[in-house]
Every structure is written in C-alpha cells, then in structure tokens.
Amino acid sequence: xxxxxxxxxxxxxxxxxxxxxxxxxxxxxxxxxxxxxxxxxxxxxxxxxxxxxxxxxxxxxxxxxxxxxx
Numbered sequence: 001x002x003x004x005x006x007x008x009x010x011x012x013x014x015x016x017x018x019x020x021x022x023x024x025x026x027x028x029x030x031x032x033x034x035x036x037x038x039x040x041x042x043x044x045x046x047x048x049x050x051x052x053x054x055x056x057x058x059x060x061x062x063x064x065x066x067x068x069x070x
Contacts, residue, residue: 021066 035043050056057065 020069
C-alpha cells in the first residue's frame with residue numbers, strides 16, 4: 001500500500017470518488033515545467049507551516065467541494 005491508498009482508505013472514499021477527484025485534477029492541471037528542488041522544498045515548508053497554524057481543510061470538507069465540481 002502506498003500513501004495514496006492510505007488516504008483513500010482513511011477517508012472511506014471508494015473508487016468513484018477517487019476517479020472523480022483524479023479526473024478533475026487532470027482536467028484543471030496545466031502542463032508546466034517541473035519544479036526545482038528548491039521550489040519543492042519551499043512548498044513543503046509552507047505546507048508544514050500551514051498545518052502547524054491550523055490552515056488545513058479536512059478531507060470531508062474537500063469532498064464536499066469536489067462534489068460541486070461539474
């Protein structure tokens with residue numbers, strides 16, 4: 001099991017939700033250059049700071065948002 005498998009299982013999302021989420025991700029993603037290691041590390045640092053400061057969205061809330069996408 002990899003990290004993504006654990007995420008879906010932890011939030012009791014079935015394959016339908018996973019597919020909808022992934023399809024929307026690919027639909028809205030744009031082709032761009034890969035991140036540099038420095039950019040990637042800054043993104044991780046910001047994510048950790050956001051988590052420590054309570055700036056997070058629970059999976060249940062994210063699912064409600066995803067369900068509104070058409």
